[in-house]
Amino acid sequence: MSVEHAEAAGGGENESLVAESGVRTYATAPGVRLNVRSGPGTDYGIIRVLTEGTRVPIFCQTPGTTVTGPYGTTKIWDNINNGEFVSDAYVHTGTDGYVASRCS
Template sequence: MKFAALVAIAAPASAYLITGSTVNCRTGPGTSYAVKKTYTEGQDVSITCQTPGTAVNGNSIWDKTTDGCYVADYYVKTGTNGYVTTKCTVCSAPKSNQATVDLIAEFEGFVANIYLDPVGLPTVGYGHLCSDSKCSEVRAKYSIPLSQANGKKLLAEDMARFEKCITNLSGSKVTLNLNQYGALVSWSYNVGCGAAESSTLMNRLNNGESAATVLPQELPKWKYAGGSVLPGLVRRREAEIALARTSTTAKAIPRSC
């Protein structure tokens, strides 16, 4: 999974030409990040730092421009496939608050042995979806049945992945406090990052709509499993909305570091 936000070490920006016809500049160094703007062929862009990211035709360097977004170095005429400026430093995704941890733990519940979730997927611990029927990736670290302590470790690992997911999917127009962010982390933990990425919910946020408006309207739609409404999902969405509506001055997105 990708890191959410990056900042440059102070350095003068250098200008280079865009070589692709239409090149996306994204909120992070990879093709799964939200598109912030586009550049056209021959356009002059200034870059402030470079960082590793998704490989594009064999080149894994991404350039951070003075517009505050990242473009694949493959499409920038720097004259080399190597670094031509300073490396960007990594800023991790915001950590969820305790209210978010408690919400996820409550609704997932703890099960020490592998079981099938409501749609038949192998699951263990606090709702960890296994990569196969034997949970091989979990067994590589912990013994099953899981102890509750190891279950909490696995939960923390899984939450970190979805914290990065929500941060990565949030474009420059998205503003979230820590409770709104936590509601989205819980939601994506439940439905998966792929579903979150293609959702109307994230699309509306990235188009600049307020989280205070979008979350109460969109989260209740995610109450189905196997084509049926599940009361547990209805309650979870209600709890996520309640969390999102809880006032806090703690900010999550945009991330500063």
């Protein structure tokens, strides 16, 4: 298992998409620069890294690699943009379960 935090910057290109869709955003773990991957697992490439304190939308969720983080151990991965996933172990959703529909 790989720890899901690293270097670099976040982004905000999907902010207008979130506003238009009414999708709720969730806080990422404090003090963490979170890897955004191209698929639901640590074996997928890192696309970018979110800055500390970033809030992310969850458009859908899917099972993938098991990760342990500040919010527990989980196989749930959150789709935060088209083709972009983060481990739910680093997103404060308030539950250990799914908060969005499964990705198709």
